[in-house]
Amino acid sequence: MLLFFNKIFCVKCSGLIRYRVSCKRNIAYSSKPFSSRTAPWRILFYGSDDFSEASLKILYEELRTGIVSRLDVVTSLNSKRNPVRSFAMQHKLAIYGWPYSTIEEEYDVGVVVSFGHLIPERDIASFPLGMLNVHASLLPRWRGAAPIIHALMHGDAVTGVSIMRIKPNKFDIGDIVKQESCHIHRDETLPQLYGRLAALGAKVLVECLHDLPHCLTKAVPQPHGNSTYAPKVQPAVARVRWRDMTCQQVYNLHRAVASIHPLTTSWHGLPVRLHHASPSTDCAAGERPGCVQYVPSSNVLRVACADQLFIHFQAVGLPNKKPLTAAEFHNGYLSKKKHSDRIFD
Incomplete structure (x- = not known):
């Protein structure tokens, strides 16, 4: 193993950058089967907005009482408003700034929620259980950056959340681990539906983590031929x-x-x-x-x-x-x- 220095954002140093020594390990998919792994999980969380924060909050509760033994955060350090960064600082979680090129610590699974950046393949491969993404649609409908807006704009009566496995190089194409649907009320607006789906996504994420090895073995590819896309709205x-x-x-x-x-x-x-x-x-x-x-x-x-x-x-x-x-x-x-x-x- 090689020793090297890596920057982290230290909440105990009033937001200053400091260095720490850690061990670099070879990155490869683990051969240990899902079924032999057990909670509590060591999680590296990627997110930046209000939708992300809902999942981070529930993972933090599990860190204190349940199925999470470690919870660190990757997020932007430069944006003026970042609820994920604020929550992590308040609760003294380790914060890594994006782009975060090398994962040095040992984690079981990565969790990505409304992050907006492609995760490098070597980072995905460094998690023995892979990476999970919470997406605010019933994939493959409304792949992309603005699924809630497009669902409302097109008059959808039903939407939901998908927990999928992250694949490299493209957004929102991974195998579906779990989905849950909900109705869209006739007069529901973006802030209202956004809040409901953020809470639903957090709930379904924790349900997956409680039975993660079994959920991963039951993951299925997304159906072909009926995907729709939800690009960022100008x-x-x-x-x-x-x-x-x-x-x-x-x-x-x-x-x-x-x-x-x-x-x-x-x-x-x-x-x-x-x-x-x-x-x-x-x-x-x-x-x-x-x-x-x-x-x-x-x-x-x-x-x-x-x-x-x-x-x-x-x-x-x-x-x-x-x-x-x-x-x-x-x-x-x-x-x-x-x-x-x-x-x-």
């Missing part, structure tokens, strides 16, 4: 295409992205943000898609969609102005245009 996706989108599609888009990218349109060249959407059964027959009307009785704006139904909005935003209520937008802008010109583009 702000441009929030622009409403009135001529192409039904009322339900506009509402689903609002549910999916409004908390990060408010729906947008334009009013005679002015960019407009649309707030507090709700679907309706109001008939818009004969109206052009994008036609805007004010409804005094409920103080909403209703906009005609491609399926000749109206969708409602309670407020709109204009550049350099605080959000306007429907009545304020009507009085300041809508009422000054003739009916044929009351159009969102």
Whole structure:
């Protein structure tokens, strides 16, 4: 064995980097069968966001009382907001900064949750039980960075979480170790579903760890031919295409992205943000898609969609102005245009 130095982030040194000596071992898959390995497990956890933190918290509880004997963390040390790093510092867990090129310590299994980086093959091979990933979809549906957003945006009625084995070189292609489904409520939004799936993923992860060797032997390849993809969502996706989108599609888009990218349109060249959407059964027959009307009785704006139904909005935003209520937008802008010109583009 060769002795060498490796940097770690030491929570006991007020966030300073210090060095420690450790032993470098040859990295290879262990020949010891799954069935002969037993808990408690030594875990190296990879994550960085709120979704990750839910799993880290439950693993920390198991570190104190259950099936985890060691819990260290790999995460970004540079991002301004990192719940995983904050939790690890608070609870004095060892923190390794990403990219973390060499695993020197002995761990049984790696756990990756909403991490967003490909793990090198040699790192995967260094864990005798491999690496598990908690993914917020029923794989192979919605592989990729934004599965929850795409499930909502496409109007899925059911979603869930998948625990899969990490494979090198590509995201979200590994064998399925365990899955659990849940229904998506009709009016559920991204923050609500995100929270539910984060908690569900943490729960299913711990269930796997309680029976890990058996779960690993039962892992199955993902079905071929019915995969869908969920790439990272850019702000441009929030622009409403009135001529192409039904009322339900506009509402689903609002549910999916409004908390990060408010729906947008334009009013005679002015960019407009649309707030507090709700679907309706109001008939818009004969109206052009994008036609805007004010409804005094409920103080909403209703906009005609491609399926000749109206969708409602309670407020709109204009550049350099605080959000306007429907009545304020009507009085300041809508009422000054003739009916044929009351159009969102």
